[in-house]
Amino acid sequence: MVKHIIPNSLSEALDYMSKDEYKIVSGGTDLMVQKRAWAETPPKFDQNTIYIFNLMDLKYIKKENNKIIIGANYPVEKIKDFKSTPILLKKAIEIMASPALRNLATIAGNIGNASPAGDTLPILYVHDALVKIVSKNNSRIVPINEVILSVRKTCINKDEMIKEIIIPILEFTKTSFVKVGGRKADAISKTSFTGAVNVKDGIVKDIRIAFGAVNVTVVRKKEIENKYKGLSVLELQSRINEILNDYEPFIKPITDQRSNKDYRKQVSLNLLKEFINNL
Amino acid sequence: MKSVNKTIPSIDGKGLMMGRPAFTDDLAEKNSLIVKVLRSPHPFAKILNIDKSKALELEGVELILTHEDFKRNSYTRAGQGYPEPSPHDKFVLDEYVRHIGDEVCCVAAVTKEICEEALELIKVEYEVLNPILNFEDAIDNKSIIHDEPEAHEMFPIGFEPKRNIAASYKMEVGNTEEDVKKSDVVIKQSFYTQAQAHVMMEPHTVNARIDYLNRLVLYSATQTPIHVRRILSQTLEFPLSRIRVIKPRVGGGFGGKQALHGEMLVSAVTLRTGKPSKMVFTRKEVFESSYSRHPMRFDITLGASKDGMLETIDCYVLSDTGAYGEHALTVFMVAGSKVLPLYNKVKSVRFHGHVAYTNHTPAGAFRGYGAIQGNFALESAIDMLVDKLGMDPIEFRDKNMIKQGETSPIFAIMGEGTEGTAMNMESCELEFCLNRGYELINWKNTYPYIQVSKNIRRSVGMAIAMQGSGIPYIDMGSATIKLNDDGFYNLMVGATDIGQGSDTILAQIAAETLGCDTSQIIVYSSDSDLTPFDTGAYASSTTYISGNAVYKAALKMRQMIVREAALAFKVDESIIEYDGTTIKADDKEMTINELSNRLYYNEDQKQLTSTESYVGTKSPPPFMAGYVMIDLDTETGEVKIVDYVSVVDCGTTINPSLAKGQVEGGIVQGIGMAIYEEVLYNSSGKLVTNNLLNYKIPTRKEINKLTTEFAKSYEDSGPYGAKSVGEIGIDTPPAAIANAIYNAVGVRITSLPITPEKILLEMKKREGEKR
């Protein structure tokens, strides 16, 4: 018999997890679909399951020292409505799934699911977000790009769970998030582009670029970004072909039922070009 | 007019919104056995053995039915009149499975969970056969999908099962090959359309019980209750007189519920066990195991003179009917018969082709019924021709299209599976539609495109379309009106309201004729025991055919009322004045309430009922012009529909708001087929797009603006001037959008759906060619 646990507190949850292996259900918008059986019958869980969706000690959002701290089961729709939430994250959430799902879905679940097409992930990468992971006797803070290892693989151990996501508030003069999906709601990204720059007196102080759904994890390349920091906007734009060439090798999409690799690659580069040319 | 051409809310809208039990599954017996089907994992296989012993041991499993439990009576699920124009190539259960999702056997158990467990315990041995997964390889393939001796056609439809041909047809007026040679400008192009899914919100649902008279009573979410009853009786060899089929409220059909789906198995379970049973398809079953639109290839050749006269159309069609031949011939014929007459000034026209069997989910009836496929091909090809001629698309159509009072030889030659019926266009406002749409979309200032921003091109495209109104000399509708005490009426119709609002408009037609308020008409539709005959909700027939029957029945009821009033007043009928509420003669006056109470309680006692039927002698086409404005993103190839303008001639709109709902619903479904709804099979014949996340119908967010107008038009043969409006809306979007894309970026996409992937690929090729 598999166990289904609805704990009353985070510590109770971690206690259970220290003894047995559990699958965590936050909003359940990934898991319920993955475990779906027949219509109108409950999903089939073949392993112990722990439901954290009503843990009040994980349901919060706050702004602290220039950071947004988001509890693991705080639904994305409410994150979007929080006034200090970075604009890029708001944009990504706006076109994620559909309203009913957004009231359940969480960023922790988006991370835990570790899909290359997770729409909040490129935003977390661009902000150098940190993830606080806790277990019964331990707690660690890990940068997002080290949490997600590959498709559906994370560094989170069996006895651990995400407690909160920490997003630094950064200064950008221009940002862009473009999701290319099959339609405007309930569509998983074919590809997505995230760009953010901080331009002062015509000089690019900071530039951050991320691509979703075109490799096993989100593509963000700090080496490439560093290469172009300190240039003027015009210089940057004049080197557009070089920029495209720099990113090209890292854009390695696949062909699946949503799209094909040639389209994904071409569109990703088109969006990058578009972003730079419009600075 | 008091009740007709008035917007009133659907008579069932409020009750449904309040959640009153009304749909099929609401009305299942609470203790129904649950029926589930074990479905084939192979696209083509012979069943060698079904071991059901383990499953039968499970507590709560009542019955498992396999092909061995049924007599080999071949039939068609198509849900058409008798004899059907579809081959009888299906058995309730068969020892062959012909597509992934086909029926292997069925389990009846006390709960869903036990059913599911039992399905897993059934062990089936298959001999896997070579499937045909590409319809272009089907004809004369080594694999024969219907090799069984029982499969047969009911009358000649070109059925050649040994060649995997379900139906074929050929007709020609003039000599197209000669005329092509003589034409100044010629276009030759192939077009492909996909197996669109209906995606009605309510899945296929049916339940059964044996009543106290020992009769089989079914509630079914069907478009054709009368056909369902007949086909059940013929196939299960159970007396027709002992079957009752009731169609309650239905949550959408779009043609998908014209056919029988769960009815056979549920009836068989209830007949064998004596217990009530029910079946509700899962969404996956709706996708894989009901049916889809027929995918088609069109090879079109057009020839025109230099001055822009279309001289000849040659059209070969290869249609894919999947594993079974439901609607194989008729959908394919409509791809010609309800498209080609649009250009009636040609010297010659040829339409021919084959419908092939494959090991895909079968295809069947679907709103548009071939016309949408044909429209995409022809109206795309016309724009290609116009481009080659260097003409304006509107001017070309205005010059070549069918107009008021004209006819086309095709009407007489091509019917649905049989010969057609000659007719003149007594009502045809296509010219108005063309001109009004041109204004509404702002064609003049947009065509071919304007650059809105660096990567956004805004363009316009258009197409014209026609449909029919019922099938002449075949589709019959009837209506019974009963006057009740206190002066209100029951209207009993066989016509099948499946959410489109036909009960409402039929009540409006009755009220208009009787002069009363619509609220005085209580409609009861589609109960095979209680309501009179009707072929069902298909072929755009309800308003025109059933509407005419209601009109006639109401007229007769009115005469009966007048006759009774004359008797009561002891005057001659000719001096009676009746406005629907008050009856007057000289100085005498009586209300309809008084008259009916008198008739039922006091004097001259008798029940007034009138029954009339109607069968069409022609099928007046509704027409429309569809104009689309799109924003095409040249970076991503994505197309945004900015506005879709529909100008429709459907004669009088009995209920303008419901008519608009029909048109706009059709437009959105057509937009879905045009650019969103991709159908993907993997290499082993499994449908990948078998859920609503993978199969993308447009959501509210994809639809920005719909502009819908109706031409002033009056069809003399229709009830209060009405023609049909249920299908016409779906026809134009594929061609109009394809044409708009061409106008924006100069690439011609010839296969549906038109995805951003295809657009960008073609744009890239074109760039390459330019360099």
Ligand SMILES: Cc1cc2nc3c(=O)[nH]c(=O)nc-3n(C[C@H](O)[C@H](O)[C@H](O)COP(=O)(O)OP(=O)(O)OC[C@H]3O[C@@H](n4cnc5c(N)ncnc54)[C@H](O)[C@@H]3O)c2cc1C
């Ligand atoms: C119709 C539909 C449309 C969708 N559209 C989009 C879309 O547009 N964009 C997009 O990005 N996603 C989309 N999704 C996927 C899904 O909604 C998101 O990935 C969402 O963020 C998952 O959050 P959740 O809380 O529901 O996760 P759950 O389903 O609860 O969990 C997902 C995974 O994360 C793990 N997990 C959950 N919480 C924790 C935790 N605290 N610590 C460790 N592991 C944890 C779970 O064990 C599981 O493996 C869609 C899903 C559906 C059904």
